[in-house]
Amino acid sequence: MTHPDFTILYVDNPPASTGFYKDLLGVDPVEASPTFALFILETGMKLGLWSRHTVEPKASMTGGGGEIAFRVENETKVDEIFAAWKARGIDMLQPPSTMDFGYTFTAVDPDHHRLRVYAFAG
Structure with missing residues (x-):
């Protein structure tokens, strides 16, 4: 069975959210652009922050869903x-x-x- 190792949050402003999580987690993203950022955490988990305005297919839910x-x-x-x-x-x-x-x-x-x-x- 394949197990998940990557969580993506849809965000309104990826650069602002990247700054928030960089400060919160104490790590730099391994990838950052105007529409996406990726953090790899000590646990091995990956956390992606993707612009809710550019994700495809369009996301029907943003914020607070988990x-x-x-x-x-x-x-x-x-x-x-x-x-x-x-x-x-x-x-x-x-x-x-x-x-x-x-x-x-x-x-x-x-x-x-x-x-x-x-x-x-x-």
């Missing part, structure tokens, strides 16, 4: 990242909270894609 999850080692790290992202002015949807699966918070990127940071319970 989320990227960032697993961290413990609740303290969740709180630290929450404080750091909030200080950067990143919009928050959910403050640090305990849920069925663990401790988490949810933020959004400039296109309203959800960003969840979590530590598993246990």
